[in-house]
Amino acid sequence: MKNKRSLFALPYVVWMAFFVVIPILLVLFYAFTSAAGGFTLDNFRNMGSYLVVFTHSFELAIIATLVCLIIGYPISYWMAKEGPRFQRIAMVLIMLPMWMNFLLRTYAWMSILENTGLLNRLFAAVGIIDLGNLINGGLNSLCAALNGAFGLSLNTARDTAMTYFQMINTSGAVVLGMVYNYLPFMILPIYSVIVKMDHSLLEAARDLGADSVTTFRRVIFPLSLPGILSGVTMVFVPSVSTFAISRLLGGSSEMLLGNLIEMQFTGTTYDPWLGSAISLVMMVIVVVCMYVMNRFGEGEEQAVML
Amino acid sequence: MAKELIRLVDCCMAFDDELVLDHINLYFNDSEFLTLLGPSGCGKTTTLRIIGGFTTPTSGEVLFDGVRMNDIPPHLRQVNTVFQRYALFPHLNVFENVAFGLRIPRTVEENGKKSKKKLPEKEIRQRVLEMLEIVSLKGFENRRISELSGGQQQRVAIARALVNRPKVLLLDEPLAALDLRLRKDMQSELKRIQQQLGITFIYVTHDQEEALAMSDTIVVMDQGKIQQIGTPEDIYNEPKNAFVADFIGESNILDGIMHQDYVVEFFNRKFKCLDKGFQPMEPVDVVIRPEDVDIVPVEKGQLRGTVTAVTFKGVHYDTIVDFKGFKWLIQTTDYHEVGKEIGIVLNPDDIHIMHKSQYSGMFGDYSSYSEEYDEINDPTYIEEEDGNLGGRGDEE
Numbered sequence: 296m297k298n299k300r301s302l303f304a305l306p307y308v309v310w311m312a313f314f315v316v317i318p319i320l321l322v323l324f325y326a327f328t329s330a331a332g333g334f335t336l337d338n339f340r341n342m343g344s345y346l347v348v349f350t351h352s353f354e355l356a357i358i359a360t361l362v363c364l365i366i367g368y369p370i371s372y373w374m375a376k377e378g379p380r381f382q383r384i385a386m387v388l389i390m391l392p393m394w395m396n397f398l399l400r401t402y403a404w405m406s407i408l409e410n411t412g413l414l415n416r417l418f419a420a421v422g423i424i425d426l427g428n429l430i431n432g433g434l435n436s437l438c439a440a441l442n443g444a445f446g447l448s449l450n451t452a453r454d455t456a457m458t459y460f461q462m463i464n465t466s467g468a469v470v471l472g473m474v475y476n477y478l479p480f481m482i483l484p485i486y487s488v489i490v491k492m493d494h495s496l497l498e499a500a501r502d503l504g505a506d507s508v509t510t511f512r513r514v515i516f517p518l519s520l521p522g523i524l525s526g527v528t529m530v531f532v533p534s535v536s537t538f539a540i541s542r543l544l545g546g547s548s549e550m551l552l553g554n555l556i557e558m559q560f561t562g563t564t565y566d567p568w569l570g571s572a573i574s575l576v577m578m579v580i581v582v583v584c585m586y587v588m589n590r591f592g593e594g595e596e597q598a599v600m601l
Numbered sequence: 602m603a604k605e606l607i608r609l610v611d612c613c614m615a616f617d618d619e620l621v622l623d624h625i626n627l628y629f630n631d632s633e634f635l636t637l638l639g640p641s642g643c644g645k646t647t648t649l650r651i652i653g654g655f656t657t658p659t660s661g662e663v664l665f666d667g668v669r670m671n672d673i674p675p676h677l678r679q680v681n682t683v684f685q686r687y688a689l690f691p692h693l694n695v696f697e698n699v700a701f702g703l704r705i706p707r708t709v710e711e712n713g714k715k716s717k718k719k720l721p722e723k724e725i726r727q728r729v730l731e732m733l734e735i736v737s738l739k740g741f742e743n744r745r746i747s748e749l750s751g752g753q754q755q756r757v758a759i760a761r762a763l764v765n766r767p768k769v770l771l772l773d774e775p776l777a778a779l780d781l782r783l784r785k786d787m788q789s790e791l792k793r794i795q796q797q798l799g800i801t802f803i804y805v806t807h808d809q810e811e812a813l814a815m816s817d818t819i820v821v822m823d824q825g826k827i828q829q830i831g832t833p834e835d836i837y838n839e840p841k842n843a844f845v846a847d848f849i850g851e852s853n854i855l856d857g858i859m860h861q862d863y864v865v866e867f868f869n870r871k872f873k874c875l876d877k878g879f880q881p882m883e884p885v886d887v888v889i890r891p892e893d894v895d896i897v898p899v900e901k902g903q904l905r906g907t908v909t910a911v912t913f914k915g916v917h918y919d920t921i922v923d924f925k926g927f928k929w930l931i932q933t934t935d936y937h938e939v940g941k942e943i944g945i946v947l948n949p950d951d952i953h954i955m956h957k958s959q960y961s962g963m964f965g966d967y968s969s970y971s972e973e974y975d976e977i978n979d980p981t982y983i984e985e986e987d988g989n990l991g992g993r994g995d996e997e
Contacts, residue, residue: 499761504702505705
């Protein structure tokens, strides 16, 4: 009986074997071999020069995750408290952008953020850029006056008047792209935890003397931790490994791990051995991060699985 | 006289034009075990939620010590609730669940100055452990809620509410989810705790046995109205109408005519009774409890009927007897076989007379006996919220 039923799992097992297990084994194999084919650890030794890419990737992914959490939690909480009709509409609105191709959405942001893009043209039209130049000019003359009076050497970053705000090809644009694309993955798990929360628990907290702030702090928030944890995972992992967002919105100045790995496989610096090693290290770091986080929230998670 | 703590004045509650509570007037005394009893949908839980502060009555007043409380939120009321499904916090252990209320800073007034004060950890610890001992859960402090049985969770819920030393404890069908054996144990336990701490318990249930066993006062409710208030003995012996008579225990309810004080006629025969104060020739409902009927040989009987069904119940036999098409339930310790003709004798104190009410004719005939009993005897039968009349099933 049991054996027969386990046959149903076969397609998935085969799928996993071919498209997950074997690729990982290949990555492992490549990471520890050289172009010549022998065993080597050189790939890992050579990685040192890319440390800055590692730190920058993790830095941006952490910022994007935090921003998603800060925006996503209140939205989830608010949605869960509203009526079912509102919840359905809100859900559609949140999912709506996902119906469009990921690259298309990111290209759209490109044309919004470009130096001659939608936003800059808007800023120019309403005079914000002129205002910026005015303030900057004022600051410059203030610096000059102070320098003259006290013998200081203050200066502002900008000496010449600007014609646009630099938005594209900055870290900020990359973070924006990550937040925009992955925010739904933060909202959905948190929302589903909060909406399923037993209402009588909240009444019990109120009954025991907790005002709404205390109820949130001591009951709702701790009980929504499992949702936060899975939201954080679902935003952090794709953010740290993205290469499309950073290439489109970050340009050449924003080199992230994803771009670095991509380069080793498709770029002029063809080196799949190094690329595999970097992928492996990134995977290990991500797994360790997730493990630590889940240990941190383990107590709550178990409790909610009641 | 007992001190009055809470009073509901003309409380009405309407949900979408449906009147759930219809002018409820009720007061609750200090140290009293009061039960709101009725089928689901009768308004008993709504009444409890109004006292707890979870709903505001559409009209009417809620008074605590004479002060209007209608708009005071639950966390500022000196009552605590034991919820139907306990509502324990799954992320906290037993100790922290019980300590929850104590850890919340309270506003205290000292020399006219208001300030928020936290209880010292030592006092919290002492009070929690003391309360866990009262509910017989000593040594369970560090257990997770998921590791407890239903009965233990129940005790934690009670401890969590009582540790705040409320003046009034509200209990919403707290035993409904427990099995029969555990329910009986918890009944006496609850009564013991109530007497030990001397605080008011307001208890909501649809289980008449539970109500009779535990309460000082029972308030029988149906269709958003109070049907009767009284001690368990009053309610059982002197039901006010057919609904109460049928809901509390088993009753044969017959049409009768009150000829004069102490004389009632039914089945074309006059009987002596102990009731008075009715209009001459007033149509009335006559209640005869199944255990009060004496079966005698046919020739000695005031009425004669035929046995149509017998069920052995352990202590007694449930005997269904057909009197001219009207079926009575009679409980006897002697066995009378089906088909046998018997006589019965009714003493004046076996007969209870009630005024006619909207419930007349709806209850008290045992023609549908067997179906009804299947339902009562089914141990898996659990009353559904907003379902039919609980437990008893409504007679067609």
